[in-house]
Amino acid sequence: MLQATQEKLNLNHQFDAKRMRHYLNGQLSVLHCHHYASLYTQLAIDAKETDLLTRVSEETFHGVLANYFDKHNVESLDERIAIACEHYGAIGLGQMAVHHLGSDSGEVVLAHSHVDEGWMKKWGKFDQPVNFIGSGYIAGMFAAIWDKPISTFQVRETQSIVQGAPQSRFTVYKA
Numbered sequence: 001m002l003q004a005t006q007e008k009l010n011l012n013h014q015f016d017a018k019r020m021r022h023y024l025n026g027q028l029s030v031l032h033c034h035h036y037a038s039l040y041t042q043l044a045i046d047a048k049e050t051d052l053l054t055r056v057s058e059e060t061f062h063g064v065l066a067n068y069f070d071k072h073n074v075e076s077l078d079e080r081i082a083i084a085c086e087h088y089g090a091i092g093l094g095q096m097a098v099h100h101l102g103s104d105s106g107e108v109v110l111a112h113s114h115v116d117e118g119w120m121k122k123w124g125k126f127d128q129p130v131n132f133i134g135s136g137y138i139a140g141m142f143a144a145i146w147d148k149p150i151s152t153f154q155v156r157e158t159q160s161i162v163q164g165a166p167q168s169r170f171t172v173y174k175a
Helices: 034-046 050-071 077-090 114-123 132-145
Strands: 013-016 021-024 027-029 094-101 105-113 153-159 168-174
Touching: 034 050, 034 114, 034 132, 050 077, 050 132, 077 094, 077 132, 094 114, 094 132, 105 114, 105 132, 132 153, 132 168
Parallel strands: none
Antiparallel strands: 013 021, 021 027, 094 105, 105 168, 153 168
């Protein structure tokens, strides 16, 4: 398992009370609710638009992470991984660990996933993975870490909390 402790994520949270907007490091952010995320995930499944959730997540988080790495001169691979994992937790999506990160493949495990856990509280187990937001985050994270454009990596959830696994596991491969 890859680990790094040198660089810590610096989060500057500001709230614009007049416009009712949250900003993290100067970027407009929506602090999520896992119940709401579960509902729009179910809507995407019903509409057969789950790729939309994945793409939006990938594009958004690639930009956030790439901007952060550039602004803070984060060049070390271990530091980039640590910051990306910490960011995932800081924005309330769960607990992420990168088990392998190669330039053309990887593996990521979520010990906790707020999308899965929200789904479980609302509807119980499901017969397919539902963490499209997490898949997009991971694809964007890998691309940002390697200084690559979005759509460089594909992510497949191979184990899922919502399907009864103790953790969610994602396989990453070059597109």
